[in-house]
Amino acid sequence: MSHTLGIRQAQKQKTRQALLDAALTLLEEQSLSSLGLREVTRAVGVAPTAFYRHFRSTADLGVALVEEALGSLHPMIRTTVSTAGDSGERIARAIELIARHVDAYPAHVRFIARERHGGVQPVREAIQAQLARFAEEVKTELAKDPESVGWNDDDLLMLAHLYVDQMLITASLFLEALEAPQEQRERVTQVAARQLRLISVGRRHWLD
C-alpha cells in the first residue's frame, strides 16, 4: 500500500514549495525582515491570500527555509568529519565539499549567513538550534577519533564549535567569490585550508 499523496495534497505541497523557492530568490537581495508576503505571492503567481494557506507570516516561512537549508546537511557533516585519510586529505576534502555545496545551493547558504544574526527572532533561534545540533554531532564524531584520547567533553565541544564556525566562515567566503574569477576562489580555498591546518596543529598539541 504505497502512499500516493492525493491530488489535492500534492498540489498544495507544490504551491508551498513555489512560495519557498520564490522567497529564497527574493532574499538574495534583501533580509527576511523586509520581505513582503505580497512580493512572494506575486512572484509565484497566486493571490496574496493564498499565502495564509501555507504560512502564518513571512517569519514562519523563514523558519521553514531554515529547515530546508540545514535539515538535510546533517549526514554530510557527519561523514565529512569522520572521513578517513591523513589530516591534509581530510581538510582538502572538507573544503571541496563546502565549495560544492555553495555552488549547488548559493541562495540557501546566503540565507543562513544573513539570517543567523538577522532581525527575525524565531528564524535566528531556528538557525542557532540547528548549528548547536551540528556542533553536537561533530563532537560525537571527534570523540571517536584516536586523536581525541585524553580530551574532556568541554574541550571537544569547544573544538566542534570552532569547526562549525569555521565551516560557515568558509562557506561565506566562497559565496562572496561565487562570481569572481577562479583565481579568487583558489585564494579562498588556500586561506581556508591553512586556517583548518592551524586548528588541526593546535588540536594535535593541545595536551602537550
Added chain:
Amino acid sequence: MSHTLGIRQAQKQKTRQALLDAALTLLEEQSLSSLGLREVTRAVGVAPTAFYRHFRSTADLGVALVEEALGSLHPMIRTTVSTAGDSGERIARAIELIARHVDAYPAHVRFIARERHGGVQPVREAIQAQLARFAEEVKTELAKDPESVGWNDDDLLMLAHLYVDQMLITASLFLEALEAPQEQRERVTQVAARQLRLISVGRRHWLD
C-alpha cells in the same frame, strides 16, 4: 583661533547624531533593509523630510553607522594584539576587552553582526572594508612578535583573519548572553579562551 562650530552647524550635528542613535535603537529588533526613514524621524521627533538634510537614504545612514561602530576600534585592536605578557594573560585580556566593549556598545555590536551579511550592499561592503583593515593591522602587529619569525606574509594574514573572525564570534556570543545569568557569560568566556588558546597552540607549532 579655536574652531567653535557655529550654532547652526552644532544644531545640525546634534540632529544627525539623534537620527543615528534612534536608528541604532530601532535596529535592535529589525534589519537595516526594513528600517523606514519615517520610523527614524518619528523616534527623534523631527519631520520626515528633515532626514534628507543628513542622509540620502537609510542605506546611507547605515554606512555612517558602520563608521561610528568600527571606526574608533582600530587603536583598541592594535594595542590588544600587541599587548605584553604571556599567552594566557594576553588571551584573558583580549576576551575581557571584548566583553567590556559588548557591554558598553551592545547596539553597535549587534548592528555589525547583523549587517555584515545583511541585505544592504553598501553597508556590507563598508563592514567588509573595515574588517579587512582590522586584519591588516593585526597582521602588522603579529609580524612584530618574536613568535612570528619564519612566518611568511600569507600565513600571517591568514592568522590575522582567524583572530578577527574569532573576535566577532566571541562578541556575538557575549551579545546573546547579555541578559543571561552570569553563569552563562562565564561559560562564553571559558569557551572563547579555550578557542583562542587552541589557535595560539597551533600558531606555536605551525613551523614544526
Added chain:
DNA sequence: TGTACATCAGTGAACGCGCGTTCACTGATGTAC
C-alpha cells in the same frame, strides 16, 4: 555696533502606492453509502 541680505536646517501638506489582513466565495477533490 547696526543693518540688509543670503543661507539653509527643519516644516507641513500633499501625492500615489503597496502593504497585511478580513471576508464571503468557488469549484475541484475527497468521502460515505
Added chain:
DNA sequence: TGTACATCAGTGAACGCGCGTTCACTGATGTAC
C-alpha cells in the same frame, strides 16, 4: 460504479494605514559692509 454531500486550496474585492518623496515655506543663523 454512481450519487450526494463535505472539505478546503485558492480567489478577488475591499479596508485602513504607513510608506518615500516632492515642494514651496519659514525663521533663525551667518555674512558683508
